[in-house]
Amino acid sequence: xxxxxxxxxxxxxxxxxxxxxxxxxxxxxxxxxxxxxxxxxxxxxxxxxxxxxxxxxxxxxxxxxxxxxxxxxxxxxxxxxxxxxxxxxxxxxxxxxxxxxxxxxxxxxxxxxxxxxxxxxxxxxxxxxxxxxxxxxxxxxxxxxxxxxxxxxxxxxxxxxxxxxxxxxxxxxxxxxxxxxxxxxxxxxxxxxxxxxxxxxxxxxxxxxxxxxxxxxxxxxxxxxxxxxxxxxxxxxxxxxxxxxxxxxxxxxxxxxxxxxxxxxxxxxxxxxxxxxxxxxxxxxxxxxxxxxxxxxxxxxxxx
Ligand SMILES: Cc1ncc(C[n+]2csc(CCOP(=O)(O)OP(=O)(O)O)c2C)c(N)n1
Ligand code: SF4
Numbered sequence: 001x002x003x004x005x006x007x008x009x010x011x012x013x014x015x016x017x018x019x020x021x022x023x024x025x026x027x028x029x030x031x032x033x034x035x036x037x038x039x040x041x042x043x044x045x046x047x048x049x050x051x052x053x054x055x056x057x058x059x060x061x062x063x064x065x066x067x068x069x070x071x072x073x074x075x076x077x078x079x080x081x082x083x084x085x086x087x088x089x090x091x092x093x094x095x096x097x098x099x100x101x102x103x104x105x106x107x108x109x110x111x112x113x114x115x116x117x118x119x120x121x122x123x124x125x126x127x128x129x130x131x132x133x134x135x136x137x138x139x140x141x142x143x144x145x146x147x148x149x150x151x152x153x154x155x156x157x158x159x160x161x162x163x164x165x166x167x168x169x170x171x172x173x174x175x176x177x178x179x180x181x182x183x184x185x186x187x188x189x190x191x192x193x194x195x196x197x198x199x200x201x202x203x204x205x206x207x208x209x210x211x212x213x214x215x216x217x218x219x220x221x222x223x224x225x226x227x228x229x230x231x232x233x234x235x236x237x238x239x240x241x242x243x244x245x246x247x248x249x250x251x252x253x254x255x256x257x258x259x260x261x262x263x264x265x266x267x268x269x270x271x272x273x274x275x276x277x278x279x280x281x282x283x284x285x286x287x288x289x290x291x292x293x294x295x296x297x298x299x300x301x302x303x304x
Pocket of ligand 2: 025217220
């Protein structure tokens with residue numbers, strides 16, 4: 001899977017240092033797993049920018065700051081702007097061997113931060129931008145974002161007689177980013193942790209802009225068991241509602257092509273946010289999934 005041969009990183013070749021610990025994330029938070037792993041791979045010479053959102057709220061609590069590398073909170077829309085400024089500053093100082101990293105939620109990326117991100121990609125800034133996607137604005141109470149999937153109940157898209165949860169489909173952020181002609185983009189999931197780590201490791205050596213979109217289950221906002229983040233992150237890929245892919249040199253590559261999808265309903269029923277869905281709603285989700293995969297399989301390279 002995704003460059004494993006060339007870029008394989010694992011417990012044997014990864015540092016045993018920790019750069020993100022003592023945080024106040026909920027038990028079993030998928031986003032916090034992603035943040036920890038990213039830092040273990042990029043290391044201490046990383047300038048980290050995190051905007052308003054769960055990952056900054058749980059970690060920059062003075063005096064218990066949870067990063068041991070250089071880290072800062074940005075404004076909600078300003079992650080990629082701040083990354084651009086740090087990259088320029090580091091260049092001006094003649095620094096060597098460092099990474100400029102942004103980690104933002106789905107709201108901070110696909111909605112309010114998209115303009116700054118688009119500009120940074122356009123300029124080819126040497127930055128690594130990671131979107132941890134928990135499919136809603138979690139930090140402020142589970143409001144719908146542009147990446148909330150069809151059918152999910154949020155506090156702004158309740159499930160009642162007239163409105164049946166979210167009525168829009170998940171914005172296709174990976175392909176929006178790729179459409180810029182970015183140097184490297186990938187999708188990942190905390191449920192496929194080796195693949196995710198390999199992609200972060202690969203982004204380290206990209207001479208330009210990298211974007212990694214990692215699926216990061218939120219047990220609290222999704223109404224799921226506290227020990228379910230990894231399993232849900234795997235199941236969402238296995239049932240075809242998420243996919244593992246890369247974009248580089250102008251080409252899309254699918255890293256995992258399930259022969260048979262596991263039942264979508266098994267994935268959905270583990271989460272209270274979907275419990276109101278009818279058989280017809282689930283069929284609509286499956287039909288959308290199938291149309292998406294037909295397009296992917298017809299036009300992308302398939303790795304395995
Ligand atoms: C300009 C601005 N608008 C609104 C807010 C309030 N706010 C802070 S965090 C947040 C939600 C963040 O959602 P997301 O980016 O998806 O990350 P998550 O909390 O899910 O990790 C909001 C709306 C803000 N800080 N700044
Ligand atoms: S609300 Fe969700 S994303 Fe936020 S800290 Fe809790 S589990 Fe993590």
